[in-house]
Amino acid sequence: MGVEGCLSIPGYLGEVERHAWVVVQGLDRRGKRWRKKVEGFLARVFQHEIDHTNGILYIDRLISPDRFWKEEDFEGEELLV
Numbered sequence: 001m002g003v004e005g006c007l008s009i010p011g012y013l014g015e016v017e018r019h020a021w022v023v024v025q026g027l028d029r030r031g032k033r034w035r036k037k038v039e040g041f042l043a044r045v046f047q048h049e050i051d052h053t054n055g056i057l058y059i060d061r062l063i064s065p066d067r068f069w070k071e072e073d074f075e076g077e078e079l080l081v
Protein backbone atom coordinates (compact mmCIF):
# COMPACT_ATOMS: atom_id res chain seq x y z
CA MET A 1 0.00 0.00 0.00
CA GLY A 2 1.02 3.59 -0.45
CA VAL A 3 -0.39 7.06 -0.14
CA GLU A 4 -0.82 9.12 -3.28
CA GLY A 5 -1.85 12.62 -4.12
CA CYS A 6 -2.45 14.28 -7.47
CA LEU A 7 -2.62 17.76 -8.94
CA SER A 8 -5.98 16.72 -10.44
CA ILE A 9 -7.39 16.53 -6.91
CA PRO A 10 -5.50 19.20 -4.98
CA GLY A 11 -5.49 19.07 -1.21
CA TYR A 12 -6.36 15.38 -0.79
CA LEU A 13 -4.48 12.12 -0.31
CA GLY A 14 -5.53 8.49 -0.50
CA GLU A 15 -4.18 5.01 0.01
CA VAL A 16 -3.82 2.92 -3.13
CA GLU A 17 -2.47 -0.58 -3.74
CA ARG A 18 -0.11 -0.84 -6.71
CA HIS A 19 2.04 -3.54 -8.22
CA ALA A 20 5.55 -3.57 -6.75
CA TRP A 21 7.06 -3.69 -10.23
CA VAL A 22 5.86 -3.24 -13.80
CA VAL A 23 7.27 -3.47 -17.30
CA VAL A 24 6.71 -0.32 -19.29
CA GLN A 25 7.35 0.32 -22.95
CA GLY A 26 7.11 3.27 -25.24
CA LEU A 27 8.83 5.31 -27.88
CA ASP A 28 11.66 7.75 -27.28
CA ARG A 29 11.73 11.18 -28.91
CA ARG A 30 13.29 9.69 -32.05
CA GLY A 31 10.58 7.05 -32.30
CA LYS A 32 12.80 4.19 -31.16
CA ARG A 33 11.03 1.56 -29.06
CA TRP A 34 12.18 1.02 -25.47
CA ARG A 35 11.09 -1.35 -22.72
CA LYS A 36 12.11 -1.36 -19.08
CA LYS A 37 11.24 -3.09 -15.83
CA VAL A 38 10.75 -0.56 -13.03
CA GLU A 39 10.01 -1.12 -9.37
CA GLY A 40 9.20 0.68 -6.15
CA PHE A 41 8.44 4.37 -6.30
CA LEU A 42 9.02 4.62 -10.07
CA ALA A 43 6.65 1.70 -10.68
CA ARG A 44 4.00 3.54 -8.64
CA VAL A 45 4.56 6.73 -10.64
CA PHE A 46 4.17 4.91 -13.96
CA GLN A 47 0.97 3.20 -12.83
CA HIS A 48 -0.46 6.49 -11.56
CA GLU A 49 0.43 8.39 -14.73
CA ILE A 50 -0.64 5.64 -17.16
CA ASP A 51 -3.96 5.49 -15.31
CA HIS A 52 -4.41 9.17 -16.21
CA THR A 53 -4.13 8.36 -19.91
CA ASN A 54 -7.02 5.92 -19.41
CA GLY A 55 -9.18 8.40 -17.53
CA ILE A 56 -8.56 6.75 -14.16
CA LEU A 57 -7.63 8.75 -11.05
CA TYR A 58 -6.12 7.34 -7.88
CA ILE A 59 -9.43 7.91 -6.09
CA ASP A 60 -10.89 5.22 -8.37
CA ARG A 61 -8.41 2.80 -6.81
CA LEU A 62 -8.63 3.68 -3.11
CA ILE A 63 -8.35 0.58 -0.93
CA SER A 64 -11.28 1.95 1.07
CA PRO A 65 -13.28 5.19 1.14
CA ASP A 66 -12.08 5.79 4.69
CA ARG A 67 -8.46 5.82 3.46
CA PHE A 68 -8.93 9.23 1.80
CA TRP A 69 -7.92 12.36 3.65
CA LYS A 70 -7.68 16.09 3.37
CA GLU A 71 -3.99 16.93 3.29
CA GLU A 72 -4.18 18.83 6.57
CA ASP A 73 -5.82 15.85 8.29
CA PHE A 74 -3.28 13.32 7.02
CA GLU A 75 -0.88 12.00 9.63
CA GLY A 76 1.52 9.21 9.01
CA GLU A 77 2.94 7.78 5.85
CA GLU A 78 5.10 9.59 3.37
CA LEU A 79 3.42 11.08 0.30
CA LEU A 80 4.42 8.95 -2.68
CA VAL A 81 3.17 10.71 -5.81
Ligand SMILES: [Zn+2]
Nearest residue numbers: 005006007008
Ligand atom coordinates in the same frame (compact mmCIF):
# COMPACT_ATOMS: atom_id res chain seq x y z
ZN1 LIG B 1 -2.13 12.34 -10.97
